[in-house]
Amino acid sequence: MKILLATVFDYPHAGGLSTHVTTLKAGLEARGHEVDVLSFSDISPVSQNLLAKGPSFILNKLSKGSGIIWSHHVRQKMLYRLIEQHKSKGYDIINAQEVFATLAAVETGIPTVTTVHGYMTYEAISRGSVVEGSRQARYLLQKEVEAYTKTRKIVTVDQRIKNYVFEKAGVEATAIRNFIDINSFKPDKENRLAYRRKHGFAEDTNIIFVPRRLTKKNGVIYPVLALPQVLEKYPNTMLVYAGMGEAFQELKSLIHEKGLEEKTKLLGAIPHEAIKEYYALSDIVLVPSVHSAGVEEATSISALEAMGSGSPLIASAVGGLKEIVRHEHDGLLVEEKNVDQLAQAIIYLLDHPEIGQRLAKEARRKIEEEYSHLAAAKKYEEIYAAALQQ
Missing domain, CATH: 3.40.50.2000 (Glycogen Phosphorylase B;)
Incomplete structure (x- = not known):
């Protein structure tokens, strides 16, 4: 055709x-x-x-x-x-x-x-x-x-x-x-350190990646609100956003208000090809979507890409995210807007990297079979x- x-x-x-x-x-x-x-x-x-x-x-x-x-x-x-x-x-x-x-x-x-x-x-x-x-x-x-x-x-x-x-x-x-293109978005952790050097991240930094357009429904403020709890136990943590949108200024103001400028990085919109390197260099990927004016997340491509790329995923239990993530089997689900729960999920995976690896392995298997x-x-x-x- x-x-x-x-x-x-x-x-x-x-x-x-x-x-x-x-x-x-x-x-x-x-x-x-x-x-x-x-x-x-x-x-x-x-x-x-x-x-x-x-x-x-x-x-x-x-x-x-x-x-x-x-x-x-x-x-x-x-x-x-x-x-x-x-x-x-x-x-x-x-x-x-x-x-x-x-x-x-x-x-x-x-x-x-x-x-x-x-x-x-x-x-x-x-x-x-x-x-x-x-x-x-x-x-x-x-x-x-x-x-x-x-x-x-x-x-x-x-x-x-x-x-x-x-x-x-x-x-x-x-x-x-x-x-997703399963041949394009695939585990690439062997290049993790090379990508970190390329993009200016230290080898021992815990990188939490949020690959989301900066909109209200994507819940992008909640990782910033959760970050102080994470920093109490893991001070060497960096929150990295990839995306632009109408919530950019609100997010930037919140980061300033919380004094987290040194612990967050706003990359802006980056080419789709380049985002693969950020999945590879990250320790955890967040998709913290929320309900907004009757709108909820569909089958999130960002979540699928994370699952295909070998990074453990934490997502909100809303919309299509509930369909694609099986809690504690191939990712973690948290209640939307629940800052404490999000922070504890991040800390849990940083405490137990072997569990994160298991979740990521099962997630990749699911992506190959179903997506x-x-x-x-x-x-x-x-x-x-x-x-x-x-």
């Missing part, structure tokens, strides 16, 4: 959706398909700024939420024109990665499958982009329903999102949990084939 993966967002960028697209593309190509990606990044920077980003910024200043509506609307139109320009390539199917990409794809007449990565409207509320109950929030939800009813098939990345789609639009979806990008690509292939039969 000739397959087009389409998104109204930038590609590539730091985040789960971009990682999903890259990994799915690799899996589909390994199975013999031709795969292209079209995204907002394929639009000229001048058009991006003049038509989407600039007006969106101004409109948001005038009325909260108006800017995001404008931006989505313009991005949809731009993506539609892009797809039309590439129609000569003879795509059999488009796999749209979100609501407005779906609406653009459907308009071209090419059979469309939609992957739903989250709860678009609720996530916009959680980020503070729109106000709950506002006209803008109602509009976004209306567009969700429109997209879910117009596309031929829907794939969701976990069971809860599948239930959400049915609840909002009355449409049955297929849940295919997120996945391979090649197995996921086969499932998507079956969905595409079914969509073409409609």
Whole structure:
């Protein structure tokens, strides 16, 4: 098949959706398909700024939420024109990665499958982009329903999102949990010391890694709140964040307030390829997600990558994290927002590195058996084939 993966967002960028697209593309190509990606990044920077980003910024200043509506609307139109320009390539199917990409794809007449990565409207509320109950929030939800009813098939990345789609639009979806390239994200601990030297970390430092976008739902403040307890027993500990987001300033202020500047490092957004080295040099990986405005973590790609990379994982017992982590077998689960429990889990693994190694070994086994990008690509292939039969 000739397959087009389409998104109204930038590609590539730091985040789960971009990682999903890259990994799915690799899996589909390994199975013999031709795969292209079209995204907002394929639009000229001048058009991006003049038509989407600039007006969106101004409109948001005038009325909260108006800017995001404008931006989505313009991005949809731009993506539609892009797809039309590439129609000569003879795509059999488009796999749209979100609501407005779906609406653009459907308009071209090419059979469309939609992957739903989250709860678009609720996530916009959680980020503070729109106000709950506002006209803008109602509009976004209306567009969700429109997209879910117009596309031929829907794939969701976990069971809860599948239930959400049915609840909002009355449409049955297929849940295919997120996945990783198991050949790319694999244990690399033999290079641990080399990576530490490369990135400026001492050999004997306990490195706690948080590979998360800095958003409220990702619970990024809680490792900082837990760190003082850890430092009491293990003063040679460093908390390292990889990611950017709207909670950056809040996190930075909290670090300053707690006097933890020397014990934390904010890397910002780093290339997906480079993040592998941080998994390898880390002692523990944290995925401290929380419920926020009705939004909860799906099947976290960061958690899967950590489990595939040989680092013991501590995650919050929310959403899809509860599906992928079996407590005390291939990782540790802690109650969301429970600072004491998070601190004690970190201390426990630092006290017992052999247990961390066992958890990491079992986690890798699970990833190989259940979360391979090649197995996921086969499932998507079956969905595409079914969509073409409609």
